[in-house]
Amino acid sequence: MTPRRPTRNPAAPAAKKAPAVKQTPLGDATALPVPPPGATPRPRSGGDGVPAAPPLDPADRGRLLAGEHHDPHALLGAHPVEGGIAVRALRPCATSVAVLVDGARTELHDDGDGLFSAVLPLSEVPAYTLQVAYDSGVVETDDPYRFLPALGELDLYLIGEGRHEELWKALGAHPMTHQGVGGTRFTVWAPNARGVRLVGAFNYWDAGTGLPLRSLGGTGVWELFVPGLGEGELYKFAVTGPDGHCSLRADPMARRTQCPPETASIVTASHYAWQDGDWMAHRGDRPVHEAPFSVYEVHLPSWRPGLSYRELAEALPAYVKELGFTHVELMPVAEHPYTPSWGYQVTGFYAPTARLGTPDDFRFFVDACHRAGIGVIVDWVPAHFPKDDWALARFDGTPLYEHPDPRRAEHPDWGTLEFDYGRTEVRNFLVANAVYWCEEFHIDGLRVDAVASMLYLDYSREGGEWVPNEHGGRENFDAVAFLQEMNATVYRRCPGVVTIAEESTAWEGVTRPTDTGGLGFGLKWNMGWMHDSLVYVSKEPVHRKYHHNEMTFSMVYAYSENYVLPISHDEVVHGKQALVTKMPGDWWQRRANQRAYLGFMWAHPGKQLLFMGQEFAQGAEWSEAHGPEWWLTADDYHSAGDHRGVRDLVRDLNAVYTATPALWERDTVPEGFQWSLGDAAEDNVFAFLRYDAQGAPLLSVSNFSPVVREDYGLWVPDRIAAWAEVLNTDAAEYGGSGVRNADPVKPEGGRVRLTLPPLATVWLKPA
Known part of the structure; x- marks a missing residue:
């Protein structure tokens, strides 16, 4: 075991933007609406000409604002109500929010605490975008809470069964097109959390203004598709535990991270074109235990x-x-x-x-x-x-x-x-x-x-x-x-x-x-x-x-x-x-x-x-x-x-x-090995034979004493007429003394007599 691991990393408490990673700019039409640093929610008037949506249940409202609601999509986004379609948005720090449908702009009522709503006089849920105004500017964005779950039922079933062998394709951050809109799906397993919010460089790492994820049934998986976010974005999950404590967490399934000591996860996708097709097709041709390794x-x-x-x-x-x-x-x-x-x-x-x-x-x-x-x-x-x-x-x-x-x-x-x-x-x-x-x-x-x-x-x-x-x-x-x-x-x-x-x-x-x-x-x-x-x-x-x-x-x-x-x-x-x-x-x-x-x-x-x-x-x-x-x-x-x-x-x-197949082809079976001399303790000598699948041998002789041993006798198979050195660790080119068996050595009576160099191993094969 490896006795070398220090215990902790003094990582920075909040990750910062790496220079090479894309920053979502304020005012970008495809960006998330973001508050300026230090901004606080302020009540504003609005919603002229349309009624506000029915008020939220106080308990639901409280849990939503605390980032502890299991189903924010049921409260936010567009939903049929009596009199039309209710649109509700949670945009802390915004001065106003309007909904755009087919170019027509309707300003939402300010319901306080960053909530905005209105009932549109429509019979069905429309395709719409939000226009969000901050002191620093106005952005137009798709509403993350108008999208269906971007994670399939089969994925959820396999996760629940513990049999999702491609789990990295289901959890984590995945750039994708969902319901015709480009963005990123964020999913995380946190079964005991009261709530999970997405935070990142796009909201100045403010957990209080993070985007809440929804819980998908009893799987413990939380999910949110965020339009407009793509590769290069920094993110973490703000996870609220059963005790109400909220902590910022790197994505356990992140496929790219910031360079330590920074700790944020990065949205990524592979664009690499492999060129190793032949290697991959043939790497398993021979079982590894019967191959050189x-x-x-x-x-x-x-x-x-x-x-x-x-x-x-x-x-x-x-x-x-x-x-x-x-x-x-x-x-x-x-x-x-x-x-x-x-x-x-x-x-x-x-x-x-x-x-x-x-x-x-x-x-x-x-x-x-x-x-x-x-x-x-x-x-x-x-x-x-x-x-x-x-x-x-x-x-x-x-x-x-x-x-x-x-x-x-x-x-x-x-x-x-x-x-x-x-x-x-x-x-x-x-x-x-x-x-x-x-x-x-x-x-x-x-x-x-x-x-x-x-x-x-x-x-x-x-x-x-x-x-x-x-x-x-x-x-x-x-x-x-x-x-x-x-x-x-x-x-x-x-x-x-x-x-x-x-x-x-x-x-x-x-x-x-x-x-x-x-x-x-x-x-x-x-x-x-x-x-x-x-x-x-x-x-x-x-x-x-x-x-x-x-x-x-x-x-x-x-x-x-x-x-x-x-x-x-x-x-x-x-x-x-x-x-x-x-x-x-x-x-x-x-x-x-x-x-x-x-x-x-x-x-x-x-x-x-x-x-x-x-x-x-x-x-x-x-x-x-x-x-x-x-x-x-x-x-x-x-x-x-x-x-x-x-x-x-x-x-x-x-x-x-x-x-030399004799050195690897029969590594795992006794037929691949035979002692030639195993008990020469006084001489510090070890000699053994290795055999390949056809019985072809290699003789290895090690002399772990600092003296040259002349005319040293070893048992070898009778069928081999002569042996020749194929490797000598005492060779001059390796820094050795150059003692060697110059010519093929012929055994007599089942024994071969060798010159053993000092502190050296010699390999011989049939000549």
Whole structure:
């Protein structure tokens, strides 16, 4: 698990306009009527020649003015009454309001408190607009309260059932044409709210003058179609909770946000034209566990600090392709307010972070990776969310996304809140979110963060701090059901996508199919291998014989799950040291140890993952403030060759790996592996064979001692006439000493005799 998340974001209490975002000007004929800053409602006379509408019920009037009415459309807009059609508008701060029908203007009576009304002598509801006068000018606008709901019954039914797999198309802000008029539909789930109003730059963020939404039946969904508002508008929801307290909230379903520390949501629509059709059509041709899969893990904002999504699209895919990785894994790109959280405290689950550009800019980045032949995995964080009072926490004034029991809601490690996986709508929010990233951004894989914290009710809790399940156990059955549903839905809807669990315990069946009781993940991070192998290589060679089993134990359970071998960001921060710095010895020995370790790792059953900076043996821990130390590989740095040598090794490891099915085709079955020598603890030597589906072998031999071992005997299959080196981590071009087996080596009596370079791994194939 990732022990690195600060708890809060000191976000600004009120969002401001970003320079690149459209501002609705006063006097624009298509704009909402807006009051000037600081204006207050004033009574005015008017309505000459027509009667005022019948007075509202005092209770209805009070709730409407307080922003707590469940159905403002029943009070506002146009409705048949005795004597004609009543038109009523709520326009706080207006000096007068008139209704325009076929060019004829009728001024409405001022009913006080910003309400205006009149009864028009008509037999049916007409098409009309409102002409609203303020001290600052006059605007003409369509009336939001003359429109039918813009959300369909099927959407509402699926939301209520928790089965809306395209939830982002139903909730949130969507520019659209409704009843022949252009505008934006706003919808939000807030079942316990007394009322919800829309606020934004168009009304100077004044909740008291916000546009009230209507509640759609018993679904908990509030809706309003606002004519004249379009892409680029800033908005939030003013949500009044059961206790009468009103708070401004970012849209949980916002697909674009302001750049932190600003917190408003932005109306958006995608206009991106994808160019990765061939990639998408063929990415699932081979099951991932039977395919080459080596991953370069990246923190996008710090890989090359200052680059945007589009600039990264020019640089990162080319670099990853040059090094031969098949995939890039991005630490969370969903919007998060606090930069040092690295993205693991998400507030905008449906919005790529605005720090690097727009959602379409992120699409451009993914497309560029695909066109370079690189798959894209993103870290996904459904385990928890921060407590910021403008985001998800107590969203409608009650525990909504979090569990109502504080013992289930509070995460003790990170000062955050855990999702209530037993609530239908919350589970739907997260399942649809997983689908959203795969379908809307063509993501090829989801690495699910902190799975263990979801699975166990007592995770990081002492006795008395957690509530057992119905059987008295510690398993979180709600989380299990959620993960199963998420995986089943993603695999059904998104061919070629892989889900990957960061799960650090021995939970059974993480990568077993859901129809046989498993969680349904495609792959699982092998945290045990990572821990044990790093313990071994961090020891001085003279002590390694006492830890030999740390390197061999992984083969006891290697086929219990479909594994990824991760050397991730978690292993090179917070005092854990960079990979090369973990190694013992002088500078040459440290680099040699790292090269030998990488050779062992790439040959071991399982897929590979390496965090940025480790590919060129960066000695310092990673920091999100400045990213990898690229100057180490610069031509004018005196030891650049040392670092470039390790990088060249990583490139060649990937090249040989991808071209050798024995190293990946049978990763998950015992028939793909055989020890050649597994008990040479005194020599610090490990040798094993990998086999492809046709039985073609590769022999990997690692010598983790600093001495050359001449004429070293190993068992090999009789049927192979000769073996030749295909990779040697001690090669001079990698910074090694250049000890090698020059010619193909012929075995005798089932044994091959090799020269083993110091602190090195050698790969051999049949000559």
